[in-house]
Amino acid sequence: MNTQTRKQRERAAREDELLDRAYELVCESGLVALQMSHLARAGEVAMGTLYSHFSSKEDLLLALSVRSSTYRIEQIRRAVEWQERSRMRMLAVAMADWMFMDAHPHYAQIDQYAMSEVVWERASPQRRQDFARSREPIGELIHAVVRDARACGDLPEASFSVEETPFGLWTMLIGTNQLTHAAGLLEHFKIDKPHQLMVRHLTVWLNGLEWQPIMAPDDKALSDNLCSRLRTEVFARDT
Amino acid sequence: MNTQTRKQRERAAREDELLDRAYELVCESGLVALQMSHLARAGEVAMGTLYSHFSSKEDLLLALSVRSSTYRIEQIRRAVEWQERSRMRMLAVAMADWMFMDAHPHYAQIDQYAMSEVVWERASPQRRQDFARSREPIGELIHAVVRDARACGDLPEASFSVEETPFGLWTMLIGTNQLTHAAGLLEHFKIDKPHQLMVRHLTVWLNGLEWQPIMAPDDKALSDNLCSRLRTEVFARDT
DNA sequence: GCGAGAAAATGAATATGATTCAGAAATTGA
DNA sequence: TCAATTTCTGAATCATATTCATTTTCTCGC
Numbered sequence: 086m087n088t089q090t091r092k093q094r095e096r097a098a099r100e101d102e103l104l105d106r107a108y109e110l111v112c113e114s115g116l117v118a119l120q121m122s123h124l125a126r127a128g129e130v131a132m133g134t135l136y137s138h139f140s141s142k143e144d145l146l147l148a149l150s151v152r153s154s155t156y157r158i159e160q161i162r163r164a165v166e167w168q169e170r171s172r173m174r175m176l177a178v179a180m181a182d183w184m185f186m187d188a189h190p191h192y193a194q195i196d197q198y199a200m201s202e203v204v205w206e207r208a209s210p211q212r213r214q215d216f217a218r219s220r221e222p223i224g225e226l227i228h229a230v231v232r233d234a235r236a237c238g239d240l241p242e243a244s245f246s247v248e249e250t251p252f253g254l255w256t257m258l259i260g261t262n263q264l265t266h267a268a269g270l271l272e273h274f275k276i277d278k279p280h281q282l283m284v285r286h287l288t289v290w291l292n293g294l295e296w297q298p299i300m301a302p303d304d305k306a307l308s309d310n311l312c313s314r315l316r317t318e319v320f321a322r323d324t
Numbered sequence: 325m326n327t328q329t330r331k332q333r334e335r336a337a338r339e340d341e342l343l344d345r346a347y348e349l350v351c352e353s354g355l356v357a358l359q360m361s362h363l364a365r366a367g368e369v370a371m372g373t374l375y376s377h378f379s380s381k382e383d384l385l386l387a388l389s390v391r392s393s394t395y396r397i398e399q400i401r402r403a404v405e406w407q408e409r410s411r412m413r414m415l416a417v418a419m420a421d422w423m424f425m426d427a428h429p430h431y432a433q434i435d436q437y438a439m440s441e442v443v444w445e446r447a448s449p450q451r452r453q454d455f456a457r458s459r460e461p462i463g464e465l466i467h468a469v470v471r472d473a474r475a476c477g478d479l480p481e482a483s484f485s486v487e488e489t490p491f492g493l494w495t496m497l498i499g500t501n502q503l504t505h506a507a508g509l510l511e512h513f514k515i516d517k518p519h520q521l522m523v524r525h526l527t528v529w530l531n532g533l534e535w536q537p538i539m540a541p542d543d544k545a546l547s548d549n550l551c552s553r554l555r556t557e558v559f560a561r562d563t
Numbered sequence: 564g565c566g567a568g569a570a571a572a573t574g575a576a577t578a579t580g581a582t583t584c585a586g587a588a589a590t591t592g593a
Numbered sequence: 594t595c596a597a598t599t600t601c602t603g604a605a606t607c608a609t610a611t612t613c614a615t616t617t618t619c620t621c622g623c
Contacts, residue, residue, distance in 0.1 A: 116441065117441075117445060120608090120609065121610060121611080125574090130572080130573090131574055132574060132575095133573060133611095133613080134571080134573075137571080141610080142609095142611095194441050197441070198441065200503075200505065200509075201437045201440050202433050202437065202507075203356055203437055205506050205507065213507075217509055217513075220513075224513055244540075244541065244544075246514075249515065249524075252518075252522070253496065253525035253528060255499065256495065256496045256500050256503065257495045257496060259495075260496060260499030260500075261499075263439055263498050263499070264494070264498065266439065266441045267439045267452075268441075268444065268452075269456065270439075270459075273456040273457075273460075274459075274463055276488070279491075282488055285484070286492035286529070288532075289532035289533055290492065290525070291532070292531075293530070293533075301483075302484070303482060359579090359580065359581085360580075361580070361581085370601060370603055371582075372583080375583080376600080380582085
């Protein structure tokens, strides 16, 4: 435990502190209004120090997105560890993500913005790699569910590799999130509750994969029931 | 045909001209490098004139996205008018969109960026409405396919309304596009050809809807065949 | 504990680029 | 033709991200 590491730890702690402050600022006045000088003031550091942590504003935003992974992972882990059949757990993963975004709309917004090429390209390569790595555990958790499902025969062997299987879920989650952020657009197309609708389409998709037990996508009671069970059994006592 | 309308037409023509130039600039040096002053120079107008057309840079970007609708619609119309069973046409819609994005990656990028809250919020309310309206025909085209499918019994009556039915397709398209723009991320998760993979997941989803005739998602030959038939029969002689 | 050298922090100055607006030019209508 | 109105102009302004010459703090051999 030499000096070097202590310094590094302190530095990491401050970076975390700065990200906390940045997130607070976003919550207070919105992502559009986030300014580096405000963050420097809020974090009680000079501009130069701020820039020694984040190579650009975009780098900071991607760092925020990296940070959100921790919370997401925690939610998803609970969903995956639920004592239920694999298909329910898969659906729970989607709900976990949704509940995360519902509880932290600003993270949802930042995540979406960070993945636009404009931000992605201006962030440092290091940060981009951090981002990819920070999401790895989510992949692993979900892949484990796929493997379980295959092992117990709930999910037939298909041409999809384990890695390819969750792609449909992933794109629906991201697509729904993106549509949600264009205020007024979904209303225009008579889409009322995008997340609920997404869950129904996920049910359709799971049926298409022949993931047992097959469910009726119009079983609203089941979906509501699942949702409330998740809230009480899996995500109890959360923010 | 009084003076007023002629003037309005001229104004609209210039706006179109400016959008042409803006798109060219994006193609030449990228979205990140797009500058209002460059556009003013390229379009041979003063800054003030530029701002009389677009209330902000973000407004311009959303206008570009609106403009891309025209091209998208043309592609999708062809797909929808294809002389095939409804399910094939639905898949063709997705491919049309993909082919559009493949042929115009910069529009794909702009569309995605424009739908981030940061851009969306800073664009004028008028432009946002224009955007929603510009996408309406796409909705109508797709809804027509759903109605056809229902009418001829290819798609069973389900709890989804006609408007709700394409949501799964829509989110997969948007989600795939977004993931594609975060360079390196998909590679990190061992996803090789996102668009092809998306088509396979769409097949799964269509199967889940019980949209006849049911197809095997792993039928690579079929997917490739569909793709090449589309190219020759539907989108022949395109950019 | 002391001081030279290295590392880190500072924030005023700079740079970039979006946006404005007072005046110039063009158009309209009597 | 010309006063009123509309449109256009681009230099000036403003907002902010980013830099870097100085100052401060830390490290370590003596």
